[in-house]
């Protein structure tokens with residue numbers, strides 16, 4: 001049986017089990033209760049068999065009915081004991097398993113909160129979601145039942161085989177003739193089952209990821225009448241999952257049926273050999289009946305073993321998926337204790353010196369020898385055609401991506417030497433796509449940070465002219481924003497994001513200006529808000545508004561990752577180059 005268990009688990013599996021086994025340590029009390037029940041139920045099982053043989057050979061066959069009642073009562077008591085401890089065993093193991101899963105879930109979510117932003121750029125959210133939900137579910141449902149079931153069944157089976165040897169070793173050997181066959185079958189099917197389960201789980205993750213994406217983009221899908229394409233794609237992914245699931249069901253059923261067949265052969269062998277022995281007075285009827293009873297019991301674990309193997313394989317492939325998340329590198333931890341959060345840098349100067357960057361080894365540079373200097377209080381505008389590298393400059397400065405060539409220094413310190421937490425404490429990034437939490441306006445400005453009081457939220461909102469619309473909302477700052485800002489206008493969401501950044505009190509504000517048009521009143525508020533931010537902070541703006549660009553001290557014009565022009569508005573207009581052309585285009589668009 002131990003060899004059979006080894007056949008099920010590969011070295012990698014043992015490593016997985018060891019890795020996750022440590023989560024049981026804090027709940028060892030329940031784990032030990034359950035382990036402690038195993039010897040009791042094992043002894044009760046053997047005692048039951050001994051009583052059966054004793055009743056048949058010493059009471060029923062000789063016709064000695066005196067004392068039979070006591071024997072039957074004893075038999076019932078042993079059965080009851082067995083049942084009680086079996087129940088206790090399952091309960092205490094599920095309890096320790098359940099508690100361990102809660103810990104894994106918590107640790108994994110805490111870890112995913114520290115995944116680098118670049119991780120979410122690359123992985124569909126649905127995949128991470130399915131790791132945290134369905135994979136975890138699979139472990140909690142099957143791991144407990146599978147692993148400990150296998151352990152208990154193995155111990156019980158070995159004890160039963162030992163008892164059968166004691167009763168009659170020849171008949172036991174006849175019975176064990178089928179064991180190599182079972183091991184062979186399991187060896188053959190083990191890998192196939194594993195592959196089939198992995199396929200099934202990864203196709204489930206893919207279809208969940210697509211579902212998530214389609215639901216997030218439902219408005220776009222409906223507005224562009226792309227429902228049919230979306231349905232077809234989901235249908236194809238769903239079919240892939242169904243095929244993978246069917247495939248693994250085939251192996252499951254094959255394994256179960258083969259083991260069932262082998263069990264029947266073993267039963268026939270025992271009856272045949274037992275009958276010969278009884279005729280030649282080799283042993284008693286009691287022994288044969290015990291063998292037949294035990295055979296059923298012996299093979300129940302083997303049959304369940306097949307099912308448990310499936311269950312364990314399912315749990316193992318879920319563990320493998322979850323391991324990927326555990327192995328994912330995280331950003332430097334921020335200490336929970338606020339006193340240990342690094343102080344923001346008193347910003348003096350940012351220097352980009354010959355910075356080049358590509359997103360991966362096999363793609364071309366998207367930034368080429370970019371150099372510029374920004375002093376405290378400066379306003380820098382990045383302009384250029386789409387894909388020219390403006391956002392990439394920002395992503396490098398915010399340490400969303402590392403691995404640049406050249407040098408980026410803040411106050412003379414290389415960016416790679418600065419702790420991420422300190423960079424994030426120094427810089428506020430206002431993104432184009434503003435995420436709104438399903439919470440109050442106040443929460444969406446303060447983001448629940450304790451240090452930010454209600455007064456600070458109101459002050460920040462007034463500073464960026466967001467108070468005008470907030471005061472008109474029912475409930476004002478307590479108005480609940482729905483579904484990622486669906487009950488706010490784009491302009492209002494931008495003003496909230498300005499207030500959010502101002503609240504952070506960071507010296508450097510990075511503004512990735514939204515391109516979406518807003519009504520003229522809100523546009524005025526936005527322009528005034530940006531002017532206010534410009535008057536107070538050091539700003540780098542990926543600028544789309546002429547007013548923002550004109551008010552900047554330095555404008556960098558980018559094309560295909562290179563700075564092709566630099567200067568202030570008047571200087572660049574005078575040059576009559578690309579910038580002048582862009583402004584001209586911009587003004588034409590405005591008047592047309």
Ligand SMILES: Nc1ncnc2c1ncn2[C@@H]1O[C@H](COP(=O)(O)OP(=O)(O)OP(=O)(O)O)[C@@H](O)[C@H]1O
Pocket residue numbers: 121359366384385386387388389390391392393
């Ligand atoms: N996460 C990413 N992985 C791979 N390539 C990327 C990634 N993000 C951007 N790029 C590529 O880098 C180049 C520069 O993109 P970037 O987003 O910096 O341009 P941009 O000037 O900000 O454009 P836009 O004004 O349209 O936002 C583009 O060719 C883009 O395809």
